[in-house]
Amino acid sequence: MLSFLYSHLISSRSGLRSLLSIIAVSSCVFLSGCNYFILLGYLIGGPPSIAPDFDEQTGLSMTDKDVRVAVVVSAAKDIQYDMDRVDQELTKYFANRLNQHQIKVMNPDFVRDWMDKNPEWDRPTEIGTYFQCSYVIYVDMYEFSLYEKDSHQLYRGRAEGMVSVYEMDEDFEDGEKIYSKEIISVYPLLAARATDEVSYQTFKAEYLSRLSEELGRLFYEYYNGDDIPDAM
DSSP states (O other): OHHHHHHHHTTSHHHHHHHHHHHHHHHHHHHHOOOHHHHHHHHHHOSOEEOOHHHHHHSOOTTSTTOOEEEEEEEOHHHHHHSTTHHHHHHHHHHHHHHHTTOOBOOHHHHHHHHHHOTTOOOHHHHHHHHTOSEEEEEEEEEEEEEOTTOSSEEEEEEEEEEEEEEEOTTSSOEEEEEEEEEEEEESSSOOEETTTSOHHHHHHHHHHHHHHHHHTTTSOEEGGGGGGGOO
């Protein structure tokens, strides 16, 4: 019976998450006397979900019917000097994350093309007007690094920035900022990784994926156990 349950749980990412959550809760039961009914709840319903911060703060939802979103990531000049086009790469990762969670996102290549042809733009709402989007998510990234502090032998992704959301009016002529959230990201969560364990490009892709997940969680539901695979 136990072997069947184990095989079933690890057959998918969600299953793995459930298995890891069960292990964590089981440890809690044996080590600190947690209520057995909590463990039963995990077994039946899975780990507790966490509502998107955007939904909690605004009472709105990016997953509502007919909602369309444009995503823009802006990186400080010193970041772009070290890593050319990292802002565009993160934009694509972020847009894909949102699309995977039933949030309709404008093609980031179209948005970037408009920005390149209109270099004088200075307000995110101009993008919303052109593409007639419900919201524009603007990420102002002022710190980004793939290395541990004061080391080029250890990888550890770090980023800091401000996430803002602009809601467009019914005629898409203008909009206003309705949400802002500072984001501070570190990956891996527990310890840095030696540069001889993984290539630069592979780690960069891993971190952009992780960072896009952290950004996405502001707008879609996630689970307590989701961070376990990214700890190391």
